[in-house]
Amino acid sequence: MEKVKKIKAGDVRTASRLIRHLEDGMDEARAMMKHLYPLTGHSHVIGITGSPGAGKSTLVDGMVEAFRKKDKTVGVLAVDPTSPFTGGAILGDRIRMQRHAEDTGVFVRSLATRGALGGLAKAVGDSIHIMDVMGKDIVLVETVGTGQQEVDIINHSHTVIVVLIPGMGDEIQAIKAGILEIADIFIINKADREGSSKLRREIMAMLDMAPPSAFPAGWRPPILKCDNAFEPVGFTKSLDEIAQTIEEHHQHLIKNGLMGSRVHRKTAMELNEAIRCSVLDPVLNALAANGELDTMIGRLMKKETDPYTLAEEIARRYLKACS
Amino acid sequence: MAEKKIRVMVAKPGLDGHDRGARVLARCFRDAGFEVIYTGCHQTPEQIASAAIQEDVDVVGLSCLSGAHRYLFPAVAQQLKERGAEDIAVVGGGIIPEQDFKLLYDAGLKAIFVPGATLDGIVDWFRKNIKPRD
Numbered sequence: 540m541e542k543v544k545k546i547k548a549g550d551v552r553t554a555s556r557l558i559r560h561l562e563d564g565m566d567e568a569r570a571m572m573k574h575l576y577p578l579t580g581h582s583h584v585i586g587i588t589g590s591p592g593a594g595k596s597t598l599v600d601g602m603v604e605a606f607r608k609k610d611k612t613v614g615v616l617a618v619d620p621t622s623p624f625t626g627g628a629i630l631g632d633r634i635r636m637q638r639h640a641e642d643t644g645v646f647v648r649s650l651a652t653r654g655a656l657g658g659l660a661k662a663v664g665d666s667i668h669i670m671d672v673m674g675k676d677i678v679l680v681e682t683v684g685t686g687q688q689e690v691d692i693i694n695h696s697h698t699v700i701v702v703l704i705p706g707m708g709d710e711i712q713a714i715k716a717g718i719l720e721i722a723d724i725f726i727i728n729k730a731d732r733e734g735s736s737k738l739r740r741e742i743m744a745m746l747d748m749a750p751p752s753a754f755p756a757g758w759r760p761p762i763l764k765c766d767n768a769f770e771p772v773g774f775t776k777s778l779d780e781i782a783q784t785i786e787e788h789h790q791h792l793i794k795n796g797l798m799g800s801r802v803h804r805k806t807a808m809e810l811n812e813a814i815r816c817s818v819l820d821p822v823l824n825a826l827a828a829n830g831e832l833d834t835m836i837g838r839l840m841k842k843e844t845d846p847y848t849l850a851e852e853i854a855r856r857y858l859k860a861c862s
Numbered sequence: 863m864a865e866k867k868i869r870v871m872v873a874k875p876g877l878d879g880h881d882r883g884a885r886v887l888a889r890c891f892r893d894a895g896f897e898v899i900y901t902g903c904h905q906t907p908e909q910i911a912s913a914a915i916q917e918d919v920d921v922v923g924l925s926c927l928s929g930a931h932r933y934l935f936p937a938v939a940q941q942l943k944e945r946g947a948e949d950i951a952v953v954g955g956g957i958i959p960e961q962d963f964k965l966l967y968d969a970g971l972k973a974i975f976v977p978g979a980t981l982d983g984i985v986d987w988f989r990k991n992i993k994p995r996d
Contacts, residue, residue: 551915551916552915552918552946552947555915555916555917555918556918556995558918559869559918562867563865563866563867563994564865621897622892622893625892625893625894625895626867626895627891627892627893627894627895627896627897627898628892628897628898629888629889629892629898629900630897630898630899630900630917631899631900633899633900633901633913633917634900634901634902637901637902637905637909637913640905640908640909640910640912640913640916641906641908641909641912646916647913647916648916648917649899649917651897
């Protein structure tokens with residue numbers, strides 16, 4: 540397999556084309572993944588999530604620099620939303636990262652969500668594998684700006700970073716469940732702004748109330764502050780500290796045998812996705828192609844039947860072999 | 863379900879910081895259903911070529927209002943060629959006098975859009991001439 544060899548050698552053209560074909564849902568791309576999957580397992584995957592405008596892209600850019608100083612190669616997957624109306628997307632995360640464009644140790648790829656709801660794009664999992672096979676030591680995955688419930692990132696990452704900013708006031712109360720629960724590391728960004736100490740206290744209080752089981756092998760998520768990106772000295776110092784903490788978390792996972800459970804979670808999700816792709820998609824495609832789907836929608840709108848009955852009928856028809 | 867999307871990069875090479883036009887175009891491409899990567903102002907031709915390859919775009923749209931298009935546009939096309947990515951189309955727009963057209967087409971640009979070009983006209987040109995690659 541010529542392409543597998545090229546990707547293993549780190550060829551960006553081949554890799555980015557394959558990512559493209561995965562996004563487009565091409566069968567050949569899926570077939571390629573069968574050859575790449577066994578080669579994965581090298582990269583430390585770090586997820587970065589937080590609300591829109593929290594500074595995720597700027598932080599990712601700073602992390603790239605911090606990891607490059609440690610001689611690590613870095614892949615970045617940056618996700619931005621697709622318009623639900625036109626299917627188009629503006630992918631702008633890259634603007635903050637362009638200073639690394641000429642560094643061959645860095646590969647930045649933007650992805651559009653294309654209808655995926657969990658804060659990521661469907662092709663993210665496979666794209667991580669591709670960057671892994673390319674030999675990237677670190678893969679940074681930046682989610683879309685998230686609200687409370689877009690927690691798919693935990694299924695893909697070894698280390699999850701939640702970025703918060705001061706001034707969101709008591710909203711932090713509202714988001715205690717969901718996104719705040721998934722953090723391995725908190726970053727308070729734009730920490731020079733008013734309210735950052737208050738925010739820090741609130742997260743501390745929230746962590747104080749968590750049961751010990753929330754901290755695997757005693758890892759209580761550290762709360763780091765990051766200074767204004769326009770003050771380069773302080774910003775770089777903050778980022779070095781962040782990179783250091785990320786590495787400590789990685790070591791913590793390895794030393795305490797926790798990588799296994801993270802990888803288990805990731806693998807279970809991958810299998811789940813693959814089954815969905817192989818079972819559900821062909822059924823939906825077939826129903827759409829022969830017009831049955833439209834007929835069903837028409838019947839539903841006239842209240843002649845209900846979606847549950849229809850789904851059961853379809854399941855009976857297609858899943859005969861299983862029952 | 864397989865669905866091929868056009869990927870477009872909108873880039874501003876050189877020292878020109880007037881990006882209203884580039885942003886309007888980015889938005890208009892989005893509304894046309896394309897995936898648009900916008901890389902911001904003050905990019906070198908090397909950065910643009912490298913980003914275009916990493917993003918695997920079908921076309922790079924360059925905007926330049928500073929008068930440096932005679933140097934910058936061919937430089938981007940040249941950088942792509944040197945990296946074996948001539949299949950990525952390059953188009954340009956801005957304040958570009960007609961007597962420069964030949965030089966730019968000779969350098970490999972596929973189209974040039976000047977004041978008076980309409981958004982619909984530009985999108986139509988893209989739809990007809992840019993196809994998602996295999």
